[in-house]
Amino acid sequence: MQDLKPQIYGPTDGDAWWVLQDRIRILVSGEQSGGAYAVGVSEVPPGAGPPPHVHAAEDELFYLFEGQLLWTLADKQYQGVAGDTVYLPRGIPHTFRNNGNVPAKFLLIATPSGFERFVASVGVSCPSGGRLDPPPITPQAIQALMAGAPQAGIEILPDYQFGPMAELPRHRESLWVLGHHVLVKLTAEQTRGGFSVVEITSPPGAGIPPHRHSREDELFYVLEGDFTFDIEGVSYAAPAGTFVRIPRGVWHAPVNTGSGPGRMIDIHTPGGFEGFFRECGTPCTDISAGPPAADVDMDRMAAILAGHGMEIRVPRT
Template sequence: MTQPIHRNRTAGTWISWLGSPAQFLILGEDTGEHYCISRGKSPSGGGAPPHSHDFEEGFYLLSGKLTFRAGNAFVDLEAGDFINIGSGVAHSLENKSGEEAEVLIVCAPAGFDRFQIEGGYPMDGPDSPTTPFDEEGKRRLLESARKFGINMSPGEAEFLKEPQIQITRGHEGVTVDAVGDRYRFLANQQHTNGKYAIWDAKLSPGGGPPPHIHRREEEGFFVLEGRVTFYSEDGSFTAGAGDFVHLPRNGLHWFRNETEEPARTLILVAPGGLEEMFLQTGVIVDDPSNPLNAPTAEEKAKLVQVAPDFGIELKLPEH
């Protein structure tokens, strides 16, 4: 399948997880098992118990605050912050604040989605009642964990180890201007054992890439601000803030900010590696407050030259 998938705030697969609603924006079965993404809420006093697993897990805070324990590290995150927790690292999270937190969760490769769907309770949508996390809920979760290889009781020694984690605050990350857009990298393939890369993309009015095909990676977008229009051989649609879009490998597509205001979207590729193309061809930004560097003819020519090295087929207009 090469058709794009568009999910808004109410679409996707919903479950009651640890007593709170969780929305799967994309499942592993949709991405060739390269990744899955969910959006969940954690009430004040809520969180997730200690556990570990054999895949990468990234968290992007959409609102509120959460405290993560990963190995021997304690990390407080707030809206706009990101953390990737490496495979095998024992971790937990807790909402110690007095307000609800909302978080976007990436798992690469996928598999955690099947564990959660089987270990949680199905919901018809965001307005459906949640199921309390009682003793039966715990039994259900532990049974699913055993089935899917999730360790729900890592020893205390695991929390004495130096963890493999990547933390990128809302104002941090290598930033590059790439062919008219600004990309701030939250995690690259070196941070995620090659499983994925993710960046915050700012699209100026009229911004976006030319039509192209990815031969190596699946691509996902979570729109943070504004509106972005996506095109494929099947037509077009516009995604607004809070929407998710998946663009499968081998499908011709492009996207554009067709409004008069800037737009922001998280962009994820799985596996990672494509970020290196932008680092090679773009302009490093030392001060994010500086205006966007307009693309030069030299930059465009370099992109055309190196794109095939990254499995990208550009479909440029003929002159």
């Protein structure tokens, strides 16, 4: 049974564990999502990363928002930079290493849930914020990882051979949607129906009217600026680093209350919501030109909303 309460976590909220030298902060557990997914934020110091491995039980979605990572996915290596989004179906050998000189930080979603229990079972509890001072890799830490991985359907591949470098596929469809810039990063087609992933950039004062989804949960991570979320009539401050989970059926309305542009990751699960952005928006060829003049046909908008399982509260004039 899914927990229908919204969740709001600040930059250092949530339980965290060291898994070798990666710090993983869990934000959503399987108990909260009804087993559909788990969400965490992973911080990787320079030179660190997990050993090559493969998951039998879950798919993974990564959004890198700080630093850089050298990904190994199947038989290729890819250089990842901030803003890159990777969807990795189960059964594909992979690893990553922070080959930069500053910590790398990414949002991780595993579906179905269960990965969060593995993290807690093999990791060492640690503070979730502050300076990133990884512990030394001890024989005990390696033993815990090797013993816990098979129980979680994870196979460690110590003899894995790394492949050649290749260009990371990047999907960047640029749209104007109701005055906001929307950059489509992953679609339902690319995630086996699991997710739609976009970046939303909002000008100061811009917001989205109160609305709710009947089909999808919605996950936000504030990258830049200051937002306020109205959730079921209660306002919550959401500065950079805030994570917000909105279960389906919950009324919500984010507004950029900062003095400059604000930017968020916006994820819908299951996927398909990119169709709404495409129907409601217009292609953006030059973000510096600003959004087109607003000309909203509320009857057309109501039909689009209904077609995507949404309700919205907008006064009609």
